[in-house]
Amino acid sequence: MTLKVYVDRISQPARAVLIFCKVNGIEFEEINVDLVKKEHKLPEFKAINPFGQVPSIADGDFKLFESHAILSYLACSSPGVADHWYPSDLQKRAKINSVLDWHHSNLRRGGVGFVIQTILGPALGIPTSPEGAAETEQVLISSLSKIESVWLNENGNFLLGNKEPSIADISLVCEITEFEVLHENDRIRVLAPFKKVLKWIEDTRIATSPHFEEVHKAILVSKASLHKLPVDENYETASSIKAMRDMDIAAE
Ligand SMILES: N[C@@H](CCC(=O)N[C@@H](CS)C(=O)NCC(=O)O)C(=O)O
Numbered sequence: 001m002t003l004k005v006y007v008d009r010i011s012q013p014a015r016a017v018l019i020f021c022k023v024n025g026i027e028f029e030e031i032n033v034d035l036v037k038k039e040h041k042l043p044e045f046k047a048i049n050p051f052g053q054v055p056s057i058a059d060g061d062f063k064l065f066e067s068h069a070i071l072s073y074l075a076c077s078s079p080g081v082a083d084h085w086y087p088s089d090l091q092k093r094a095k096i097n098s099v100l101d102w103h104h105s106n107l108r109r110g111g112v113g114f115v116i117q118t119i120l121g122p123a124l125g126i127p128t129s130p131e132g133a134a135e136t137e138q139v140l141i142s143s144l145s146k147i148e149s150v151w152l153n154e155n156g157n158f159l160l161g162n163k164e165p166s167i168a169d170i171s172l173v174c175e176i177t178e179f180e181v182l183h184e185n186d187r188i189r190v191l192a193p194f195k196k197v198l199k200w201i202e203d204t205r206i207a208t209s210p211h212f213e214e215v216h217k218a219i220l221v222s223k224a225s226l227h228k229l230p231v232d233e234n235y236e237t238a239s240s241i242k243a244m245r246d247m248d249i250a251a252e
Contacts, residue, residue: 001027001059001060002027002028002056003026003027003028003057003058003059003074004028004029004031004059005017005018005021005023005028005029005031005055005057005140006031006033006035006045006048006049006054006055006056006057006058007030007031007032007033007054007055008032008035008051008054009032009056009215009217009218009219010035010218010219010222011035011037011054012111012174012175012177013054013055013067013171013174013175013197014055014067015174015177015215015216015218015219016052016067016071016167016171016173017055017057017067017070017071017074017214018055018171018211018215019074019174019208019211019215020031020071020074020085020167020170021074022073022211022214022215023208023210023211024074024080024082024085025080026074026078028082032060033045033054033191035054040046040052040053040054044159046123048063048065049063050060051064051065053065055067056068056069056070056075057073057137059073059077064147065170065214067195068100068101068103068104068171071086071167071170071171072086072097075167075216081210084162084163084164084165084166085165085166085167086112086166086167087166088132090142091225095160096121096159096160096166096167096168097162098149098166099159099168099172100167100168100171102146102241103168103171103172103175104138106143106146107140107143107144107172108175109136109139109143110138110140110141110143111140111143111175111176111178111252112178113132113135113136113139113140113180113181114133114136114137114139114140114186114190115178115179115181115182116128116241117129117132117133117136117137118133118134118182118183118186119182119183119226120187120226122183123226128239130219134167134218137190139189139248141143142192143239144176144191144194144197145150145194147159147172147194147196147200148194148195148196148197152196152197152200157199157200157203158203158204158207159172159200160202164207165204165207165208169204170204170208173200173201173205176191176197176201176241177201177216177219177239177241178219180216180219180220180222180223180239180240180241181219181222181223181226181227184240187241187244188244191241191244192244194199195248196210197246198241198245199245199247199248201241201242202214203243205242211234212235213234213236216235216239217233217235219233219235220232220233220234220235220238220239221233
């Protein structure tokens with residue numbers, strides 16, 4: 001029975017799961033759960049995930065939610081997934097789990113909060129405040145600084161000094177690419193100081209190309225809609241995060 005992957009491509013963890021499946025040639029059926037239309041609140045979706053969130057999967061009768069659990073399950077259960085994505089060596093695997101656990105209470109907390117406080121909240125009528133924006137920005141900047149100084153503080157292009165990407169790289173990078181939707185001044189202020197982070201995002205894009213760009217078209221569509229701009233669906237040319245990296249290379 002084909003693996004069913006329930007996603008909305010506007011969701012960071014959903015994009016991470018999709019990119020992982022596509023890069024690894026995992027056979028699956030993508031089922032769109034439109035968050036804007038509130039399809040995640042429907043009883044038929046809650047039968048898959050009682051918390052009503054994407055991503056979720058159904059592998060036959062087996063249902064699973066939480067992107068990190070999904071990524072590690074698929075890395076172990078799908079034939080042909082290269083070891084570097086989720087190493088069988090228990091200590092290497094434990095290190096990847098430690099990045100993933102850290103992510104949810106640091107980078108994701110700051111990132112989601114900041115996006116809501118600055119752009120999404122006002123667009124969706126969610127209450128925001130200058131204090132909320134300042135607090136989430138502080139969590140976000142502190143998280144980016146930890147990625148730069150701790151998780152990327154070794155030789156190797158990827159987290160933990162790895163020479164090839166793991167599920168943690170995809171998960172964390174997909175969180176940061178959400179900042180594409182921010183106001184330009186906010187995006188530059190929070191991201192530009194972190195040169196290693198910008199390079200690592202680009203290295204992860206290249207390592208997972210062309211699936212990374214294809215799945216990220218959705219973020220460019222969201223950005224166009226939030227900022228009332230024309231849609232440019234080409235991540236390679238329209239991504240301002242990539243443009244920041246390119247400017248850094250030119251300045252080096
Ligand atoms: N910790 C979860 C987070 C999932 C999550 O927050 N999904 C969001 C989209 S990014 C969602 O479905 N939100 C709808 C809602 O919570 O009502 C994971 O990693 O999968």
